[in-house]
Amino acid sequence: MLLIVIDTLRRDRLGCYGYGGGTSPRLDAFAADALLFERCLAPSGWTEPSTASLLTGLYPTRHGCHEYAVLPAELLLVSERLQTVGYRTIGVSGNPNASPLFGFDQGFDAFWFDQNDKAREYPDVSELVAHAEALLAQDDGRPTFLYLHLMNVHGPYLTPDAWRDRFRRPGARNFPFQNEVWKDVMRMGKVERRAEVTPADIADLEARYDAAVAYTDEIVGRFLERRRATAAGRDELVVVTADHGEELFDHGGFGHGFTLHAEIVDVPLLIRPPEGGAGRRFDTPVSLVDLPATLLEHLGALPPEAQGRLGDGMSLWPLIDGREFERDLPLVSHLERGKQGSAFLLQSWPLRLIETGHDYSGRSSVAELFDQATDAMERFDLLARDPERSARLRALLLARRGALEAQGLAAQRVPLSDDQRRQMAALGYGDG
Numbered sequence: 001m002l003l004i005v006i007d008t009l010r011r012d013r014l015g016c017y018g019y020g021g022g023t024s025p026r027l028d029a030f031a032a033d034a035l036l037f038e039r040c041l042a043p044s045g046w047t048e049p050s051t052a053s054l055l056t057g058l059y060p061t062r063h064g065c066h067e068y069a070v071l072p073a074e075l076l077l078v079s080e081r082l083q084t085v086g087y088r089t090i091g092v093s094g095n096p097n098a099s100p101l102f103g104f105d106q107g108f109d110a111f112w113f114d115q116n117d118k119a120r121e122y123p124d125v126s127e128l129v130a131h132a133e134a135l136l137a138q139d140d141g142r143p144t145f146l147y148l149h150l151m152n153v154h155g156p157y158l159t160p161d162a163w164r165d166r167f168r169r170p171g172a173r174n175f176p177f178q179n180e181v182w183k184d185v186m187r188m189g190k191v192e193r194r195a196e197v198t199p200a201d202i203a204d205l206e207a208r209y210d211a212a213v214a215y216t217d218e219i220v221g222r223f224l225e226r227r228r229a230t231a232a233g234r235d236e237l238v239v240v241t242a243d244h245g246e247e248l249f250d251h252g253g254f255g256h257g258f259t260l261h262a263e264i265v266d267v268p269l270l271i272r273p274p275e276g277g278a279g280r281r282f283d284t285p286v287s288l289v290d291l292p293a294t295l296l297e298h299l300g301a302l303p304p305e306a307q308g309r310l311g312d313g314m315s316l317w318p319l320i321d322g323r324e325f326e327r328d329l330p331l332v333s334h335l336e337r338g339k340q341g342s343a344f345l346l347q348s349w350p351l352r353l354i355e356t357g358h359d360y361s362g363r364s365s366v367a368e369l370f371d372q373a374t375d376a377m378e379r380f381d382l383l384a385r386d387p388e389r390s391a392r393l394r395a396l397l398l399a400r401r402g403a404l405e406a407q408g409l410a411a412q413r414v415p416l417s418d419d420q421r422r423q424m425a426a427l428g429y430g431d432g
Ligand SMILES: [Zn+2]
Pocket: 007, 008, 046, 047, 048, 243, 244
């Protein structure tokens, strides 16, 4: 069983989700043999809370991993659950926010993460895949679960030069992508720097982003083909998804971890069962919190009394098999990063209500209402135009948020070393 998380991958940048930029021939081919979920919501807007959610099935409000807190030991990750049913479990991560530093190695027989690598933003996708393949090769006869967390689609979108050249856009100005400028533009408190960004800069960012998607597509696609050609690979389920997307000035901002608009929370979800999925597409809204229940039910490892549920998630197999799939609570997404940003999203399809702590124009406590059916990229705020539905959803959001917070765990924050802080800052995280 493979769980591949491509950090920061917007689903609207993949061909199988309608993009025409030629970024994903290999993942498109994979999708044609898989099940594709058209409306998968990320439970948060940056790595740590969202990845903790996809590994535990709990919303961030409940697992408590917001601001560099350690995943509480009493929580059961999908890796721990798979270990107890006889799986060999392997983790390979290029992101410190999804690493042993924050307790993400719970339930893994082996977890590769290089704590001592301070010289660069992150390990290359080819290197992470090589580590994964080396660990996969140490086959001891048990079935294997691999969680692989890849980084090149994360800023500063590192790729070999040939890939950048392929996606260069006419009129694009070379964006001053040294970390200081990038971080200033990203930071909530430096809104004025954003005015310096021109359309030519944005064109360059978009091109770099696309190049990083295409480069990752090439390396991951080849890995999936090699794996599929092995005996173990023919019999295993493969998931490809992302922890969150990326703002490329869609709503005035850049990066991630600040808002919960569509470009951040709409992530790809492709699941290829061993027998293939024939490219079937599902437009029922789902969430990354559904993954643990889905993976365990696939193995028959979800107890019958769970009725297809685990934590805040639901197994997707009833949906896939055409049985009844009814969610009794609305999907949510939650962002809590202290001064840098906080937001809560409630989805009552096709409506999304988003309450944001601070926005890019310096306002605080901003609420917006969007109709996803007619406005997928959230250009038209309907809040003032539709006061009745707005009021109903705001009451629902308040109640849902309160209920989730009442069930939350008190997670411990980790004291970071200076080196660790510098590494986070190089990725655009932290207050530094
Ligand atoms: Zn991430």
